[in-house]
Amino acid sequence: MATTHEIKVERRDDDGRGASRRLRKTGKVPAIVYGGELAPVSIQIEHNDVWLASQHEWFYSAILDLSLNGDVQKVLLRDLQRHPFKQQLMHLDFQRVDENKAIRISVPLHFLNQEKSPAGKKAGVLISHALNEVEISCLPKHLPEYIEVDLANLDVGDIVHLSEVQLPEGVEIPELRLGKEHDVAVVTAQEMKEEVEAAPVETAVAGATAAAAPAAAPAAAAKKDEKK
Incomplete structure (x- = not known):
């Protein structure tokens, strides 16, 4: 189970753009909590607290505990x-979580052992993360x-598809139910080929013309002598 993280919030009664602007000037961020059987609730959060949280990966994929005077909502x-352009959060939306209902959310992929893999040890190999x-x-x-995606056995020419990613217990990828065409590549390892530069055509033609010019000059001189 993922670790949960607590964020302290306060209820706010004033809505609208004007109220939100005033709130931001006091160093707080307007937000809303919705979903489930409860009505949406407008809240406010200390900007510094939520800004620091937003610098962490877990803030975007983990279950958060919003604490309102001890009343915690997941x-x-x-x-x-x-x-x-400012380092400022303007507004946040939070959705309540029902422990008995499945949720859909995007989570980051962490690639392990890439440098230790056969492909990672070879020079001139490009390892690409498509997702x-x-x-x-x-x-x-x-x-x-x-x-986690373990790349310890990745070799040159290998392709790791979405269906090959090892998932934790109770987790599935809905996209894979849509057909084989959705089993996309996650990682590829390809050998980089050196490109050989061909000589410019214009240079070659110019060289041929220049070489022919001296030969043409004596022929023209011979025709002038015949006329004389």
């Missing part, structure tokens, strides 16, 4: 709005903060 981050995250479905109690 949620997932569903949307985050940032300022266009850095994957959408999964599971009950909240089975939610992993990330999924």
Whole structure:
């Protein structure tokens, strides 16, 4: 089970753009909690606290504990709005989690042992990560903060497909149920080929013309002598 993380919040009564602007000037971020059988609730969070949390990978894929005066609700981050150029969070959306219902969320992929693999040890081999995250479905109690992809046996020419990723207990990838065409590549290892530069055509033609010019000059001189 993934580790949960507590974030302290406060309830807010004022809504609207004007109220949100005033709130941000006081160093807080407006947010909303929705979902489940409860009505949506407008909340506010200390900007520094949630900013620090947003620098961690788990903030985007883990179950979060929103604590309102000791009343804890388990949620997932569903949307985050940032300022266009300032290091400032503008608004957050959280969705309540039902422990008995499966959730769908994208989690990051962590690639292990790439440098120790046969492909990683060979020079001139390009190892590409086609995916850095994957959408999964599971009950909240089975939610992993990330999924590990072991590349210890990766060799030149190998392709690791989505269906080959080892999933934790109780976790599935819904996309794989849609058919083989959705079993996309996650990692590829290809040998890089050196390109041989061909001589420019224009240079070759120019050289041929220049070589022919001296030969043409004596022929022209001979015709002038005949006329005389």
